[in-house]
Amino acid sequence: MKTILEHILVIIGKDRFSNSERENIDFVQHNPLINALLNDIEQYPHAYVLACLMDRQISAEKAWSIPYKVKNELKSFEISVLGTLPLEFYQNLFVTKSFHRFNKDMGEVFYSAIHTIQENYCGDASGIWAGNPSSATVVYRFLQFKGCGIKIATMTTNILARSFKIPLSDYYSIDISPDVHVNRVLKRTGLVHPDSSREAIIYKAREINPEFPGIIDFSCWEIGRTYCKPTNPHCSECPLSSECKKNL
Incomplete structure (x- = not known):
């Protein structure tokens, strides 16, 4: 059974994903x-x-x-x-x-x-990504590029599905991509142990939402970038504040 905190992260991710309109992503702020x-x-x-x-x-x-x-x-x-x-x-x-x-x-x-x-x-x-492929197919195709590891491959596929609304036949193989923001949010909230490995974080996301583990990726990334900053976090404004363990 999901905790309230896990439910919030999934709901934020699904709300963003369920919007049928393609997003223009602010990859680089103010540019x-x-x-x-x-x-x-x-x-x-x-x-x-x-x-x-x-x-x-x-x-x-x-x-x-x-x-x-x-x-x-x-x-x-x-x-x-x-x-x-x-x-x-x-x-x-x-x-x-x-x-x-x-x-x-x-x-x-x-x-x-x-x-x-x-x-x-x-x-x-x-x-x-053409032709409604499976998520595994798209991740695999990215992995064929020189220098592309699983983190980049899943991140790139996740953005295509979530923000660019590229149709895929499933989302099972889109894992979370634990960058500094995602790591910080999951560890500070207590969803994973402070010493958790990258692999442990990936499997935690699979446990939370098996049909689309990466659904919480943007939730965590946006919260980490906007509220859960490395120093002086804006806890009172964060949507996770009421359930967060605040392991600062």
């Missing part, structure tokens, strides 16, 4: 130009894919800014143009502009992803 590119999955689906692949050991907002920065450098973001440039170009660009913490490696990930999209999806990244 409408970057957000416009990443939300345009009809014309530039590869921008969203590339941004998610960059999300490793740097802030999400910095990672999600990278495709827009590349677009500014090239004055174009057509996949046909991106695919004409050699690996060395991307590595040098990342190093020169300090796009990432691991510039040479992530320049290669960026380059490799462009060619995976060209070779496997005829240059159209939306082929990754």
